[in-house]
Amino acid sequence: MFRTVHGDASSADKATRKVGGVYVREPVFEVPVWWLAIRRFFGFFGLAGRKAAKHPVLSSLIALAAWLRIALGSSAFGWLLVGVLLTLSAWAVLHWASFERMVRFPVVSAWRRWFVYERRWHATMAVCGLAVLYGDLEYVPSLRQVRSTRFVDRVIVDMVSGQIPEQWENQAPALAHTFGALSCRVRTVKPRRIALEFMHADPLAATVKPGQLDTDDESHSVDRMPVNLAALPLGVCADGQPWTLRLTTHVLIAGASEAGKGSVVWALLRALGPAIRTGYVAPWVLDPKGGMELSFGEPLFQRFEADSYEGMARMLEDAADLMDRRTRLLRGVARQHIPTPDEPLVLVVVDEMADLTSYCPDRAIRQRIASALSRLLSKGRAAAVHVVAALQDPRKDVLPFRDLFPVRICLRVTEASHVDMVLGDGARDRGATCDLIDPELAGVGFVTVAGVREPVRVRATYHSDSDIAAMVERFKPLIHDAIPAQRSHDLDGKEVDKL
Ligand SMILES: Nc1ncnc2c1ncn2[C@@H]1O[C@H](COP(=O)(O)OP(=O)(O)OP(=O)(O)O)[C@@H](O)[C@H]1O
Structure with a gap:
């Protein structure tokens, strides 16, 4: 494994790593600054490409908006945006249920995936003992999907080899507190895959009135x-x-x-x-x-x-x-x-x-x-x-x-x-x-x-x-x-x- 360091940082101490409980010293190569700049430049685009591939809908929308802005010019593009906003508002007013399902929940899911879960995922897994160390490598459970509804975020997770849902159940209260939820429940989706259900508002807080369930026909x-x-x-x-x-x-x-x-x-x-x-x-x-x-x-x-x-x-x-x-x-x-x-x-x-x-x-x-x-x-x-x-x-x-x-x-x-x-x-x-x-x-x-x-x-x-x-x-x-x-x-x- 090569590490790139430059200038005074290339001391023997900096090249020492712990591998499987043993300290090893690695060879140190000094590289010029222009090489590091090129690497950073391509590294940035590589990361952006990977993110775009991970969120295809969002990245397509951003690309489409950028293309329309260039093709139509700023004033026509502004009117187009106003038209889209008015259409969405009319949809929300006329049929809230389908608007919620097709617009609100997907947008909230994407936002909460990034803002609530992804940002703290790695650290939380490590602190709760759900990331696994094997040799000198750390394996972190992968967050596959977040689906938000009015009351619950359903987070689909692929467990690390050797884990069982009970380990997650033991950590459920810690996960709930970390992600700011009222509670967390663990459900098995299929072998190796679980769903964490984070309740962020209680759907059962309001009294259920009898009329809500009244469906029987009057004729009896x-x-x-x-x-x-x-x-x-x-x-x-x-x-x-x-x-x-x-x-x-x-x-x-x-x-x-x-x-x-x-x-x-x-x-x-x-x-x-x-x-x-x-x-x-x-x-x-x-x-x-x-x-x-x-x-x-x-x-x-x-x-x-x-x-x-x-x-x-x-x-x-x-x-x-x-x-x-x-x-x-x-x-x-x-x-x-x-x-x-x-x-x-x-x-x-x-x-x-x-x-x-x-x-x-x-x-x-x-x-x-x-x-x-x-x-x-x-x-x-x-x-x-x-x-x-x-x-x-x-x-x-x-x-x-x-x-x-x-x-x-x-x-x-x-x-x-x-x-x-x-x-x-x-x-x-x-x-x-x-x-x-x-x-x-x-x-x-x-x-x-x-x-x-x-x-x-x-x-x-x-x-x-x-x-x-x-x-x-x-x-x-x-x-x-x-x-x-x-x-x-x-x-x-x-x-x-x-x-
Ligand atoms: N499903 C409900 N939703 C909202 N409030 C409720 C509900 N069930 C009961 N309550 C409230 O709680 C009170 C106590 O309910 P209830 O008498 O049914 O309890 P219980 O378990 O049968 O108690 P006990 O064993 O002492 O008779 C009720 O008077 C009512 O105000």
Whole structure:
């Protein structure tokens, strides 16, 4: 390797280099200044050429502008610029969405790529330990692409050989701070390639209003299931897409007090509204908190229990018996019960599961509840008897059947360890920082989605009391317009103990 030095700088000390931990002295050649000037001159054009090749659209635009300026003269070129600006402004006013997609986001992406990321890339990689030293060479992960949207910069990176996404996940907070983002999430794109998602504004900061998701048709057909159980809209995801839930199995909603569990339950009932109205879905609701949360929706429910543990145990046993009956009928005929108004999907909603499994003072009733729940959770899926349970404390001694809920939603929790208890091992490391959710952001949480390794950040729709009243009026079942939700003791005429 030759180094060019001139004048007094050509001391033996300056030609010493560290190679693979060993100091080596290299030969020193003195070169004339005119040679250095020529090298610098061509070096500059070489660099400009490489930059132009890297940003072909921008460099073509600059070249076109320069050519037009020369060909048209300054005054015609000035008018042309004014015309272009007016056209762009008209486009932005008339169709903001396409203007954003085709003009604003590409320009912002190019700007942020250079100004935010490229300028600090090498130093950041070195400081965060993501650049790799091998021999005397330093290998730096290459920044391939930056795509900016209103809230997120998606930075595509090719990792250095020997790296894994987990190394980047460990450095995610440092990367977020360095690049001035609220958070950084790491997603695997394909082997060796990852996407760093830097959130620079929170898309979930604003409350999601129910009208934003209102797409169901007013007719509420009775000939077929009027909602798509595989994609019930509950809110929005951090990337602005609707957050939908696949209701083909049991769902656990975990979160500290005031985390917004109630809003997820109401959003689900709202999404099922047309099916409740036409009788395809029958909510059986248990509100052990004395009906504080769910009694507003009583006209929507086929059964409702808020006053007695005995009544709640009986309701769960009835659900488990119904499930067994359906399973027997299905045997050898079909693998999945198809809900109809005569044999609807039964949605067993439990607000605060721990009240039933741990806090109920009567040991015998607690055991009956545990046994009915474990029967339901282990096989209610095929019989279309699904349990949706809200829970404050996800520890195993509070809810022993935690693992029997295939779908889990984790809102704000009080301890980092609770996240993995709800979403599964490693979920927090993969970005589900539910313990860091701002208490102001009720209804915000993380969910795991099939086929996606990283948990997705979501916010549930919020229904105010008047929204709930309107929902109840609109979706109360056609067939029991005049019949209130049944309590367990209504079914056999016996009096029951009160909570
Ligand atoms: N999705 C949401 N968007 C905006 N605000 C919400 C949302 N969900 C809840 N809130 C606000 O947070 C408050 C508490 O919500 P909620 O009662 O649903 O919490 P919770 O987790 O069920 O609490 P608890 O377990 O104590 O009953 C609500 O009164 C409301 O003001």
